[in-house]
Amino acid sequence: MDLDFTRAEQDFRAEVRDWLAGHVPGAPLPSMDTREGFEAHREWEHLLAGERLSVVSWPVEYGGRGASLVEWLIFEEEYWAASAPGRVSQNGIFLLAPTLFSHGTAEQRERFLPGMARADDVWAQAWSEPEAGSDLAALTSRAERVEGGWRLHGQKTWSSRASYADWGFGLFRSDPASARHRGLTYFMFPLAGVTVRPIAQLDGEHGFAELFFDGLFVPDDLVLGAAGEGWRIAMATTSSERGLTLRSPGRFLATADRLVRLARSTGADPVLADQVARAWLDAESYRLHTFGTARRLAAGEEIGSASSMGKVFWSELDVRMHALALRLLGERGLLDGGAPDAEEGGRWLDGYLFSLAGPIYAGTNEIQRNIIAERVLGLPR
Amino acid sequence: MDLDFTRAEQDFRAEVRDWLAGHVPGAPLPSMDTREGFEAHREWEHLLAGERLSVVSWPVEYGGRGASLVEWLIFEEEYWAASAPGRVSQNGIFLLAPTLFSHGTAEQRERFLPGMARADDVWAQAWSEPEAGSDLAALTSRAERVEGGWRLHGQKTWSSRASYADWGFGLFRSDPASARHRGLTYFMFPLAGVTVRPIAQLDGEHGFAELFFDGLFVPDDLVLGAAGEGWRIAMATTSSERGLTLRSPGRFLATADRLVRLARSTGADPVLADQVARAWLDAESYRLHTFGTARRLAAGEEIGSASSMGKVFWSELDVRMHALALRLLGERGLLDGGAPDAEEGGRWLDGYLFSLAGPIYAGTNEIQRNIIAERVLGLPR
Amino acid sequence: MNFAFTDDQLALAAAVRQVLAAHCPAEAVRNGRSPAWSQLAEIGLFGLLVPQEHDGLGLGLVDAVLPFEETGRAALPGPVAETAVAAPLLLAGDPALGKLAAGSLRVSVRIGDQVYAPDADLADLLIVEREGVPHAVRPEAARLTPQSGVDRTRPLFGVEFRDATRLRTEVAPAVRAVTVAVAAQLVGAARHLLDTTVGYARTRRQFGAPIGSFQAVKHRLAEVAIAVEFAAPLVYAAALAVDRRLPTVDRDVSAAKAAAGEAAELAAGTALQVHGAIGYTGELDLGLWLARVWSLSAAYGGPGLHRSRLRTAILGTPEVRRWP
Amino acid sequence: MNFAFTDDQLALAAAVRQVLAAHCPAEAVRNGRSPAWSQLAEIGLFGLLVPQEHDGLGLGLVDAVLPFEETGRAALPGPVAETAVAAPLLLAGDPALGKLAAGSLRVSVRIGDQVYAPDADLADLLIVEREGVPHAVRPEAARLTPQSGVDRTRPLFGVEFRDATRLRTEVAPAVRAVTVAVAAQLVGAARHLLDTTVGYARTRRQFGAPIGSFQAVKHRLAEVAIAVEFAAPLVYAAALAVDRRLPTVDRDVSAAKAAAGEAAELAAGTALQVHGAIGYTGELDLGLWLARVWSLSAAYGGPGLHRSRLRTAILGTPEVRRWP
Incomplete structure (x- = not known):
């Protein structure tokens, strides 16, 4: 067991970090839920794809780099740490593509994957x-x-x-x-x-x-x-939605780091500081846990129902981190992007509202806990 | 709505306080789960009964004082604040006696209640x-x-x-x-x-x-x-076991006050201090809540299933307070009465182990939450 | 000792509830700025704390606490707590009290731990704390900066001003009173969220059964019921402490606000989780109450601030004093 | 990067598990003082951290972490963490290391945040910290005061002494290593409690069904599974940090101990609640594990102490550094 990144992994991290430092837009893009913002995000995907960074873990023939799972995790860490834009092509890349790779025909893969990688098709x-x-x-x-x-x-x-x-x-x-x-x-x-x-x-x-x-x-x-x-095929997809692919630790690590900076700058009360420290460590633990999972997946193991534990953990951590940020900011935390006094343009509030969907979608956390109890622990239905 | 005790209530409190100050044993009695301790606790009950303080809310003819519910709550506050001995006759007084009053024959009441009040019969x-x-x-x-x-x-x-x-x-x-x-x-x-x-x-x-x-x-x-x-009669009894009678706030108020003193003397970390303050306020809230319930009971209302909320609240508060005390004491908190370094002769540890039974007995807290959901909130079975 | 509301107190609350049922449906919360104002004035809500010589009812905060639960239950918009609770204390002795009692003087405030003035654009008078002293500011002398946020039905404003009249009252009693009123609103909002969510759980079916029959849903809702049940007495006791000017009043106010805010936030989180994705949308009215809970929980000091004060009050003083 | 145990590491853990299954049943936990000691010595547990030139295996703490999970799972009594983990570091360079590796030198320690020396009455050598420096104390030079407590199978002793030999090693590395070993034991104990409680919930029937079919029980046990699942990686990373002498090592050790202690306490509380009153008695072995969890969670600094250190480490330093 070790946590020593190889020379190649370190080089890849450096390359991604440098490229992002030079290309991430200085101001946040408009919301991808507007027409203008959607197209801006599509443009950003074009830029990523031009560097073969939109789908690093895909084979080269479809626009990727054939990166390992660990490299993909590294990419994600750097991507979110750089405050790079949200991924407008996320549904395709993370939910559909794994199914196309496993159940699609060669023609379907040829037809759809390259366009997905470039966000020509969202x-x-x-x-x-x-x-x-x-x-x-x-x-x-x-x-x-x-x-x-x-x-x-x-x-x-x-x-x-x-x-x-x-x-x-x-x-x-x-x-x-x-x-x-x-x-x-x-x-x-x-x-x-x-x-x-x-x-x-x-x-x-x-x-x-x-x-x-x-x-x-x-x-x-x-x-x-x-x-x-369809059911069997979709379950394979939602299992990857619930598992490693949709929620790499990178996003939570970046949030945890921002939260620590916010707590420092607001001079957090010790009780809130304690919760911030816990959240930071939870993100760290999720990262370490994911490294272990990546290793098992790379060795050909299935993670199966155990991915439900990750879903519950990251989704509730995400809510907790954002709720903490709002509490640190007090009344100001509830201001939106239209308010002159909003912190980071209301990003914590936006993130909080977004995080609230986490315990609900991709199988509510109640269902995940049933799965953990029945399929991981073996309790009766 | 007010919280002003009447002159009579204040006088009663003063009388109880003075009597306890003069009579509570200086050293704790031996455990009532030993023969020696059992008899020592029985002796203490004799002493209480001699002052008509063993069953203050009972009619005078059976050894009580016909005290109001509020006076009984005052008695309990003073009793536990004085660190008076545990009540060896608790089962009879709190579980059986209400049933005897409501379902027993006059002969049964005559035969058993006076002896119960004096702890001649435990x-x-x-x-x-x-x-x-x-x-x-x-x-x-x-x-x-x-x-x-x-x-x-x-x-x-x-x-x-x-x-x-x-x-x-x-x-x-x-x-x-x-x-x-x-x-x-x-x-x-x-x-x-x-x-x-x-x-x-x-x-x-x-x-x-x-x-x-x-x-x-x-x-x-x-x-x-x-x-x-039997079932119908017993349910009336267990409902009072779960409700007001068995767990008056006095015991939790006394524990909360001791916990605050412990936190001050150990210089609690702010995170633990926050939890101590919460627990103290929870005890206060339970007290206020009980005052409201006492008023409704005195007015002839039934509290019914709502008493399940109290059961969950006090039993988990009791565990929380004792667990907090152990955490404040660190390794020393786990020492028992036989250890020279034990705080208060291991009383916090004893209390912790005792408190752990609270969420289990008199209907587990899982069952209480079902009752709250189904009978108080009206959710389907 | 009688820790239960009197018939008069219950009757006033029932009247407020009736008015709000008729004049403040969810549609009015969504689109109105101060619905039911005149009807509430008629039944005396704005004169409740105004002395009788100024045409008020001359009652105490303990009489206002259930009516304010009702305003919270209805998510009533408008600067109601500021006008009905803060203003009578800040304007004590002022002839404007008569207009206040009649409901014809709307007041917004920025006092205590409040950073922004809620609904300031609707106010006929602003009262702003500066260097610990309350100042009256006419709307035309104020520059308001809208600070839009999650609760669109309770807009916040930054306030700058040129002219202001120094008031002779103290700010602290008004801060305490309005904080308790907002705590009561949070209890009311939590009760509404609990009721609504129970109703949804009884009818929404998944996996062939009403979701309210699943034990996980039951136990979450039971937790909310317990939290609300044991937050409310702290709010009532704080109202009494304010009325009686007890030495423990600051602690009691903080306890009320922290407990009510936390209970309401728990109710909000549970409501959203039980409703699922639909709770997240404008299709239901739920979002109005969620936003209101978040906004009121942060108002006049959030749970974090009040908890830190409670820590000091309970552990930092030589002897903790119980109520009363 | 390969954050998974190697085959060798897994094999050693399996060997320890096998030995404990054979030689440390619950009966031995209840009545023995140091069961399985010689068998564990045979497979090298006590020489794991001893350099090869002293007949040890010369391995690192990361190789010990799974074997120590196993000792926790079995609730193995005796000063095992002190002898196998603390002592090799405190006695570095000492010729006694050979005896240590052979299992013929039992050591108890009182170092770091530990107030009492566990199983000191069994020790052939005591190592006690005084003014920040470790001292070796022979049993005959020590006066032990039994401090009986909740965990009867891990008795604690106050230590006073006349003669002592100042050791040349530093105490901090040994404190870190033994703290991580105890954190690993807590993870193992939590796993045992989870397994045992799942087993009980599958068979115990109430209301006509196995209690493990009730959603409330399922979700409580799922919470325990999650807590253990995400505490364990912090323990493994802390072991690596100790081996590599990373600058973040103190933070990582505190994170491991706090997370493992809290997860194990959650497992203990849940085990008791699911078992109900029977869990509270001497009829089952459950109580042995509950007491062990409480005792180990408080050992070498409880969660409160380590959490306060983590707060400082994470919020008080200019830049938080991630592993590695």
């Missing part, structure tokens, strides 16, 4: 439905078999990035006689033919949208995996 | 059975109908004080065909005819025992209430 996820929130098997949107493909009907919700994205992906019930996990098929679809209605959030942003399908035709080559196999 | 409770811990309706000990009375068979456990007590009370299944809540009868019985096996606890004490019944004959006049009505 993808929206379409998992949830109004009556199927945490209970994904209760989906009722359906796919009707037609000549050469399918027609999609129904409604999806909580589709992130959908307002301005190009493509979407999600599950539809392709066997009308089926129930629960059976008879679902995994589709990719152009958003051009879908009615998109943004959902106003607490912070006034519109990062999520509802999608209405009214018979959109989708040819067979947009089915991912076999028809009726 | 009572042990016998609620639990090995397979019926929190699930009291799963009782299997049985009462067999015989001429002039009943014969008791089976096993009880977690019977507190049973090693040296004179009498016991508990539920037995009197209708062999019955299930769950039905067909149970509430019996009083002499412990002389019962085999008592003490249970060794974490702290080496033997405050609890197992009881084995092998056909003990109990005449009809020891049945409390009607045969088969």
Whole structure:
């Protein structure tokens, strides 16, 4: 066991750090939930892709560098420490791409991955439905078999990035006689033919949208995996959503470091200081834990249900860190970007509201705790 | 709304305080879980009873003073603040007596209450059975109908004080065909005819025992209430066990005050100091809350399931306060009464081990939270 | 000793609740700036603490505490605590008290630990603390800087001013009283969040059952109920301490504000978690209450500040004194 | 970078586990004073940190951390951490190291934040810190005062002494190493408590179902699993920091001890609550582990002390440095 980065890993870190120092925009980009901000974020992705930094762990042929998991973790640490922009192409890169790599055809990979890496195509996820929130098997949107493909009907919700994205992906019930996990098929679809209605959030942003399908035709080559196999394939994807890929420690490390600086500058009361120190160490522990997991994944092990522990840990840590920052700032912490006195343009408040979704999405933390109890510890259902 | 004690209430407080100042033993009595300590505690009860202070809220005819609920709360505050001995007759006074008052016959009250007030008769409770811990309706000990009375068979456990007590009370299944809540009868019985096996606890004490019944004959006049009505009657009792009577705020107020003194004398770290201040205020809040409850009870209202909130609150506060004291004391906090360096003769450690039972007995706090959710908030079962 | 509200106190609270049910629905919270103002004036809310010789009711803070729970339960917008609770004390002896009692003088304040004046743009009069002394500032003499934030229904303003009249009252009693009033609002908001979330949990189904039948949801909501149940008595006792000018009043006020803020924040966090993603949107009214809880919990000193004072008050004094 | 144990490290831990399974059952914990000592000596536990020239294995603390988890899992009695971890550093260069490695020299210590010497009555040698310097004390020169406490299987002793030999080593490295070893024991004890409680929850029935099927029980046990899962990496990193003499070593040791102690205390409290009243008795072995957790969590500085140091280390230094 060691924590000694190799020469190559250190060089890679230095390269990423230098490049980011020279390229991260001086002022934050406008919100990616506006048209203008969305395009600004797309531009940023182009810039990253030009350096093969948008998808470092992908094979070179699709725009990546074939980086190891540890290198990817290093990239993430440097990326968030540099306060680089949020990733507008996150849904595609982290949720869809792993599924394309494991279940897609060679043609699908050729067709979609390079454009995703360059953010020429930005993808929206379409998992949830109004009556199927945490209970994904209760989906009722359906796919009707037609000549050469399918027609999609129904409604999806909580589709992130959908307002301005190009493509979407999600599950539809392709066997009308089926129930629960059976008879679902995994589709990719152009958003051009879908009615998109943004959902106003607490912070006034519109990062999520509802999608209405009214018979959109989708040819067979947009089915991912076999028809009726959607659940199994999607579970592989959500398991990576819950696991290592979506929430690398980099973002939490950067937040913890900012929190420590904030606590110093505000002269935190010892009780709050104690909580700040705890949060910083929790982030450190999450990092170390992830290094261990990366090693096991690289050795071909599955992490499986154990990833639920990480989901609970990082999502609650993220809320805790932001809530602490607001408490350190007092009344000022609740000011938004429009207020002259807001700290860092209201970034802590934005981050707090964003963090609140963490324990809810990708399987609520209640469900994660059930999974830990039943599948990791072996308690009866 | 006010918090102004009447002249009479103030006089009563002064009388109790003065009497305790003159009579509370200078050194703690030996543990009531030893024969010697049990008798010493019985002697103390005699002394209290001589001043009509053992059961202040009872009618004068049974040895009390007919004190109001508020006066009883005042008595409790003064009693615990004076570090007076634990109440060896607690089971009888707080668990059985309310049932005798509400469901006993005049003969039963005449026969048992005066002796209970003087601790001539000390009572042990016998609620639990090995397979019926929190699930009291799963009782299997049985009462067999015989001429002039009943014969008791089976096993009880977690019977507190049973090693040296004179009498016991508990539920037995009197209708062999019955299930769950039905067909149970509430019996009083002499412990002389019962085999008592003490249970060794974490702290080496033997405050609890197992009881084995092998056909003990109990005449009809020891049945409390009607045969088969035991569950309903016992629930009235356990509701008072969970409610106001068993855990008056006095004990927690005294602990909180001691904790504050300990934190001052050990120069508590600010983080621990914060927790000490919180605990002190929690005790204060529990006191105020109880004043409000006393007013409602005095006005004839029922507190019902809301008493579950109090049970959760005081039992977890008690653990928290003692755990905090141990943390303030560091390694020294874990020394017992036999160690020369123990603080207050190991009283904080003893209190900690005792407090750990709080969230478990009288309905575990998990069950209390179910009750709060279902009966107070109205959530579905 | 009678630590329970009197029939008169309960009746006044019921009247406020009725007015707010009729005139301050969620729609009014979302879009109105000071709904129900005149109706509340009619039943005497703004005259509650104004002496009878100035046409007020001449009551105490303990009489205001349940009505203020109701304003919190309804998330009533507008500078209500400032006008009804802070102003009568800051303007003691001033002829303006009559207008105050009638509800025709709206007041915003920036006193104590408050950094910004809430709803200052609606105010007919601003009272601002400078060097420990309260000053009255006419709106035309003030420059207000909007400091927009999470609670859009309780906008905050930075205040600078040219002319001001030094008031002869002390600022501390008003700070204490308004802090307790806000604590009461937090208790009310927490009660609303608990009720709303229980209602949602009874009807929303997942995995074939109402989510309120899952033990994890039950226990979270039970925790909220316990937190609110044991925060409220501290708020009531603080109101009494203010009225009686007890030596422990500062400690009692801090205890009330910290406990109420923490209970309400717990209620808010639980409400959001139980509602799931829908709670996060403008589709429900929930967000109005969440924002109000965050904003009031930070107002007049947040839990962190009050907890640090409590530490000193309880551990730093030679003998801790219990109420009363 | 490879933050995972090597096959050799895993094999050593497995050997220790096997020895303890055979020679340190609960019965031995309850009644023995130093069970399995010679068997552990045979597989090299006491020579692990002793240089090879003194017949030791010459390994590092990172190699000891999993074996020490195993000693914690088994609640192994005796001055094992003191002998196997503190003593090799305090006696560095001393010819006694050979006996130490062979397991024929039992050592108890009173160094660092430790107030009492554990199992001092069993020791062939006592090492006591005085004015910041370690001193070797022969048993016959020491007066031991038993300080009985909650953990009857790890008795504590006050130590006074007449003659003592000043050692030339520094005390700090030994304090750090033994603190990490005890943190590892706490992780192991927490794992045992979790396993035992899960086992009990699977079989104990109430209300017609195994109690482990109730969501409240599930979620409490999931919390314990998470706490242990994220405490362990801090312990492993601290062991590396000690071996590499990193500038952050004191912080890392405090983080390990605080996190491990808190996780183990959570495991203990949950174990007791899930077991119910039976957990409170001598009928089960559970109490042995509860007492051990309490005693080890307080040993070499409890969580309160280490948390206060962490606050200073993380907020008081100009730049927080991440591992490595």
